[in-house]
Amino acid sequence: MTESEPLVTAAQMRALEGAEIASGRVSGWTLMERAGAGIVEAILRAWPAFAARPHSAVVLCGPGNNGGDGFVVARRLYGRGWRVRVLHWGAREKMSEDAQAAHDRWAALGPVEPMEPGRIAGLEADLFVDAIFGTGLTREVPDIVRAALVAARGAADAAGGRLVAVDMPSWFSSDSGAHLGGGARARFDLVAAVRPMKLGQFTGDLPNDVARVAPVEIGLPEPDGAVRLLGPPRGMAKRAGTHVHKYTHGHALVLAGGAGRTGAARLAARAALRVGAGLVTVGAPGPALAECAAQLTAVMLREVGDGAALEAALEDRRLSALCLGPGLGVDDRGAGLVEVALASGRPAVLDADALTLIADPARGLFRRLHGGCLLTPHMGEFARLFPDLADRVRTEATQGFSRADAAREAAARAGCAVLLKGADTVVAEPEGRVALNAALYERAAPWLATAGAGDVLSGLAAGLMARGFAPAEAGGAAAWLHVAAARRVGPGLVAEDLPEALPAVLAALER
Ligand SMILES: NC(=O)C1=CN([C@@H]2O[C@H](COP(=O)(O)OP(=O)(O)OC[C@H]3O[C@@H](n4cnc5c(N)ncnc54)[C@H](OP(=O)(O)O)[C@@H]3O)[C@@H](O)[C@H]2O)[C@@H](O)CC1
Numbered sequence: 201m202t203e204s205e206p207l208v209t210a211a212q213m214r215a216l217e218g219a220e221i222a223s224g225r226v227s228g229w230t231l232m233e234r235a236g237a238g239i240v241e242a243i244l245r246a247w248p249a250f251a252a253r254p255h256s257a258v259v260l261c262g263p264g265n266n267g268g269d270g271f272v273v274a275r276r277l278y279g280r281g282w283r284v285r286v287l288h289w290g291a292r293e294k295m296s297e298d299a300q301a302a303h304d305r306w307a308a309l310g311p312v313e314p315m316e317p318g319r320i321a322g323l324e325a326d327l328f329v330d331a332i333f334g335t336g337l338t339r340e341v342p343d344i345v346r347a348a349l350v351a352a353r354g355a356a357d358a359a360g361g362r363l364v365a366v367d368m369p370s371w372f373s374s375d376s377g378a379h380l381g382g383g384a385r386a387r388f389d390l391v392a393a394v395r396p397m398k399l400g401q402f403t404g405d406l407p408n409d410v411a412r413v414a415p416v417e418i419g420l421p422e423p424d425g426a427v428r429l430l431g432p433p434r435g436m437a438k439r440a441g442t443h444v445h446k447y448t449h450g451h452a453l454v455l456a457g458g459a460g461r462t463g464a465a466r467l468a469a470r471a472a473l474r475v476g477a478g479l480v481t482v483g484a485p486g487p488a489l490a491e492c493a494a495q496l497t498a499v500m501l502r503e504v505g506d507g508a509a510l511e512a513a514l515e516d517r518r519l520s521a522l523c524l525g526p527g528l529g530v531d532d533r534g535a536g537l538v539e540v541a542l543a544s545g546r547p548a549v550l551d552a553d554a555l556t557l558i559a560d561p562a563r564g565l566f567r568r569l570h571g572g573c574l575l576t577p578h579m580g581e582f583a584r585l586f587p588d589l590a591d592r593v594r595t596e597a598t599q600g601f602s603r604a605d606a607a608r609e610a611a612a613r614a615g616c617a618v619l620l621k622g623a624d625t626v627v628a629e630p631e632g633r634v635a636l637n638a639a640l641y642e643r644a645a646p647w648l649a650t651a652g653a654g655d656v657l658s659g660l661a662a663g664l665m666a667r668g669f670a671p672a673e674a675g676g677a678a679a680w681l682h683v684a685a686a687r688r689v690g691p692g693l694v695a696e697d698l699p700e701a702l703p704a705v706l707a708a709l710e711r
Pocket residue numbers: 213214216217231232235262263264265266267268269332333334335336337338339340341342366367368394418
């Protein structure tokens with residue numbers, strides 16, 4: 201995968217393909233041929249035994265161009281000496297011209313059998329290919345498709361074979377990754393994803409049922425307005441030179457809550473320092489100072505009892521970013537700190553308790569958000585801030601409404617960047633740009649589902665903002681580094697490990 205892959209919706213894909221074909225640069229037939237050939241290559245790359253000698257395949261073809269791709273796959277495998285059976289669901293005459301051509305070229309080589317789930321269950325093959333629906337899926341799939349996919353998985357398991365999806369497993373929305381197959385489930389060993397890849401391959405339910413996704417290049421240009429799948433962040437190295445000192449890299453202030461609750465802020469502060477802020481201070485109320493002092497060394501400590509104390513601290517213009525939320529408390533002190541922080545216009549990460557305070561309409565904090573802020577909610581916090589959008593993710597995902605759509609709308613409303621956490625973290629900017637950090641497939645990091653991981657993430661973002669990164673950029677980089685650090689530690693990870701794993705992650709980025 202490239203450093204930052206564009207991820208598109210079905211509509212964006214159609215527009216891109218349409219424009220390319222209309223320009224005369226490429227024909228629909230050529231795209232279908234490239235897709236089919238590339239999908240076969242992806243399959244052979246995934247399982248070297250398949251490349252070493254011919255095997256057997258069953259290809260399930262649907263009524264649209266996804267089915268057309270399937271016919272090309274069948275022909276190409278046959279051309280490599282494979283034993284291939286093709287089962288078709290749909291009427292040839294209703295298919296596009298290109299898909300009909302693909303159908304006919306296969307039909308000259310072998311039979312096109314009707315797709316009957318009962319028959320699939322009894323087939324023996326090393327490879328089952330699902331080419332029923334791709335980006336054209338618009339609604340719940342009919343029973344026959346559901347039964348066919350379940351039967352294909354069962355037959356593949358019985359034969360020790362593989363189940364591969366062409367572009368999309370046929371019962372998932374390519375826009376939201378929502379499942380459109382009722383209660384039916386099947387595990388897919390590979391999704392061969394035509395480039396640009398689809399948003400739905402990296403969010404929603406789909407990743408839970410897919411082992412891996414492999415891109416298939418067909419030569420379409422970079423689309424506008426796509427969600428960006430984040431790769432390793434750039435610009436993490438600290439500048440060198442005789443004029444550089446700690447203040448060059450900024451000073452982050454992390455506000456802590458009361459005694460006995462300061463762990464979250466301390467975690468965030470440690471992460472901010474590790475990610476390269478020149479200085480990091482924890483601001484704690486008087487009764488919590490002793491506890492913080494006992495735990496902090498490189499991170500500095502200052503008493504910040506209330507909003508007025510924060511105002512005084514902010515007279516130091518070198519304080520270049522704030523972090524509020526982890527363990528802050530949802531009382532009047534917390535609200536006062538958030539109010540002063542927002543009024544200062546200083547770059548600020550707002551997480552956890554700060555989000556709860558902002559979601560309370562009686563406090564009037566939401567309208568004070570500004571472009572220097574980054575909100576980092578998990579879905580529960582997001583639902584407090586944007587209940588209607590969280591509802592739409594629940595109820596309209598089957599119609600294509602994604603977490604990315606929700607975050608984009610939220611950022612526009614808030615007037616600042618919004619990072620919606622999860623294994624599929626999305627970072628949206630108020631102007632509409634969205635990036636996605638996928639802790640999925642070969643980058644899965646299930647150990648991040650541990651208490652305090654979110655506090656570390658806000659500290660990473662705050663540290664990067666203290667260094668001068670814009671909020672969305674800092675959020676995206678923080679999310680990527682967070683996963684990279686978790687993967688370095690692996691099983692047994694606790695939140696404290698994450699900042700300590702950063703030096704190795706950052707060093708690898710500089711190589
Ligand atoms: N775009 C590109 O650049 C390229 C695209 N390529 C390939 O084409 C694929 C997209 O093809 P596509 O647009 O023909 O859609 P596809 O997924 O085959 O399905 C459409 C058919 O399904 C039907 N249908 C839908 N939902 C249904 C349901 N629930 N239940 C029943 N029927 C349902 C729908 O019928 P309708 O909704 O009109 O009734 C229509 O007949 C894409 O994923 C990739 O593989 C590559 O070849 C090269 C480049």
